[in-house]
Amino acid sequence: MIETRDVVKRYRTGGETLTALKGIDFAVEPGEFVSIMGPSGSGKTTLLNLLGLLDDPSEGEVLLDGEDVTGISDTERTRSRKRTIGFVFQNFYLIPTLTARENVEIPALFDHDPTVEERAVDLLERMGLGDRLDHKPDELSGGQKQRVAIARSLINEPRLLLADEPTGNLDRATGKQILEEFVDITDRDVAVIAVTHDELVNEYVDRTVELVDGYMGEDVPTDGEHASDSALSASEPGSDGGGPP
Amino acid sequence: MIDWLLKRFPALLMARRNIGRTKVRSVLAALGIVIGVIAIASLGMFGLTLRYQITENFDDIANQVTVEPNRDGRQAPTAISEREVRDIRRIAGTSASVVPLQQQRAPVSLDRGPPQNRFMYAVDSPAGVYEASEGTIPENFRSGALVGQQLAMEYDLEPGSSISINGSTTRVRAILAPGGTVGFLPTANVVVVPTTMFQQRTYSQVIVQAEDSQAANETAMALREQLNDRRDRFTVDDNADLADQIGETFQALNLFLLGIGSISLLVAGVSILNVMLMSTVERRQEIGVLRAVGFQKRDVLKIMLSEAVLLGVVGGIVGVVFSMIAGGLINHFMLDDALLAFRPDNFLYVGLAFAFGVGTSLLSGLYPAWKAANERPVDALRS
């Protein structure tokens, strides 16, 4: 599905160069649910941006469906994003002037597809927001906004869902509901990658990878103890569905 | 209808909602356009109206060509013969009316008092050059007299009144409409009689009334060339220079007025630029999200430009409405007829002002829209 090969990401600020990712090999298969954990500043968002085709690595390759997508044109990249990737951002980033339903329709806005409205309503109902369709974001709670954001990420039926702290703003019950939704969509062969600090997430994922200071280590699900931070253990995508408890 | 538009053009939906988000700011930006459009349209209409008012009085003169014997020419005739009048008719063509005049001097009494010697014109076909304000001017002028308005007022004359010319009594057929000059005598003070009143076969002057000043100019040139066969027997006068001068003056005036109007649109443009730039800064993340979920650069460009154009169109429409009111007032006070604001020329200016208004908004929106579209989504989402 998506794969990084020896990816390095450097940021240049002023005269200094900061290496945020120091050679990451990582791959996710269709239908897999992977979480990325690690301390603040370890490069999680940076990695997610590379996987989401929002940014180019300084070195190495990012492969989407086996094809190198580093260095392709902005138009191509945007098209691939739209076709295959759904985003759930940490701060929801809903558009305040649009209703919940319109926010969900946004990624398909320019498609002139008559079924979009129906699909948007459907998704919102699945998220338990059937009675909030025409509410503006400032009339929704944090958890409800998060669910609208998730519905929006699913409107174009992506094959890869990237979520930055999807449960960060949710109480435990709502968090569980969202995570079950994620597990549901992985059953339809959608890969889900979630960056999180929430141990709850690890009860649902197939595997967890640890990111420390730009290096990646890998673990079996819900192990708790993590391997060394400097070892470049290649991520074998073979972990066949630990499944939710 | 609006719903359909918004569905059909989703960029408009986004744009409309965004304008609604910062209502006061948007209204102020559109107000700039409103003022700019009103300024351009009403200054343009003002110039046009001024020109209309002035040329209305000059029109007759500008379209006239006068032919007279050359007073300084040694071999020149002292009068214009019937044959030469026929030549003039031929040269002037059928679209112009040719009116030969005799200048006469005879004792006239307008008030039954003792007659006084007075200059008057003897004309066969006065309808070609004169207009009546009361009574009608006969096509075939055989009897009676036409009197200028000022004389009529002075001596209390109206159609049907009798006056005495050359010792015989005759009736006033019509009072001439004011304005303009035919020959040398101002219309307001003239007495016009049929040529049958005097036994004379030659004319002192021929007036050619052409359709417009350009035709008058061309006719004058043809007459000079063909009538004179190299000797300067006749003087041919036209007022094309005058007409040209008036035209040029007003063109300059109108350009100047439009220039002033354009400055206000420029200011409006800057304020839209400002509003749009603020809007792109405030919505940086939002635009980043749009780009992340698959909006192309040009989609973002479309949304931002729709916003600018929407401001321009709304401001433009309001501006046009107020401009028409202003045009009505201008025409009411200058020409005593508010409905003259609906002359096609005026619509040209109103349309021009509207186009300028929308164009200004579009231009002002270009840079902010370009800036928003070219922001990398990663950078936008970091902040």
Ligand SMILES: Nc1ncnc2c1ncn2[C@@H]1O[C@H](COP(=O)(O)OP(=O)(O)OP(=O)(O)O)[C@@H](O)[C@H]1O
């Ligand atoms: N555009 C940038 N310019 C300069 N430095 C950057 C940029 N983006 C990220 N960094 C740096 O790269 C490192 C990794 O940042 P990143 O945002 O990926 O961390 P993170 O793991 O997502 O942290 P958190 O859990 O706090 O969100 C940080 O030290 C950060 O300062």
Ligand SMILES: [Mg+2]
């Ligand atoms: Mg982060």
